[in-house]
Amino acid sequence: MGGHRSAEDIAGELKRSGARLARGSVYNSVAALRSAGLVMAADTGPGRTLYEASDMWHHHFVCRVCGSVTDVECVTGEKPCLEAEIPSARTEEAQVIFRGVCPSCTEDSRGVATRRPTPGARR
Ligand SMILES: [Zn+2]
Ligand SMILES: [Zn+2]
CATH class of the missing domain: 1.10.10.10 (Winged helix-like DNA-binding domain superfamily/Winged helix DNA-binding domain)
Known part of the structure; x- marks a missing residue:
């Protein structure tokens, strides 16, 4: 898929x-x-x-308008790229979720002030 x-x-x-x-x-x-x-x-x-x-460790950007998920390259490319500051804890992985507005939704909001969700749209 x-x-x-x-x-x-x-x-x-x-x-x-x-x-x-x-x-x-x-x-x-x-x-x-x-x-x-x-x-x-x-x-x-x-x-x-x-x-x-x-195949490659990466993070995700989630658009709060349309819900699209975009891969974001990890700066180190290997786990863990961040360490939890907990004494004696061993961090195995850190996944970062970026949230905001994707490029196509940013484009839309330039022309139209409000964006109504499409009836029946799931995402
Ligand atoms: Zn979007
Ligand atoms: Zn992904």
């Missing part, structure tokens, strides 16, 4: 392609792939975790 997908997206796509897989199995598979380092999880909003096939 590519890109950033929720477990619901993956379950939906499997259903469309005719695969019979319980939702719980999708979550378990994603969790296994994640612990094997083959899938990366991005916590991009309230209750929304998106997964993607990972």
Whole structure:
């Protein structure tokens, strides 16, 4: 599928392609792939975790207007790029979520003062 997908997206796509897989199995598979380092999880909003096939450690920019998720290069490119200042704690990874307005929504707001959400749009 590519890109950033929720477990619901993956379950939906499997259903469309005719695969019979319980939702719980999708979550378990994603969790296994994640612990094997083959899938990366991005916590991009309230209750929304998106997964993607990972090849390079990176961060995410989430647009607060349209909800789009854009990859942001990590300055060090390896984990952890930040250390938690907790005595005796060993930081394994630090994921940064940047929030703001994406380029296309910035463009939109120049011409139109208010942007109404499209009826029925999910993201
Ligand atoms: Zn946007
Ligand atoms: Zn990403």
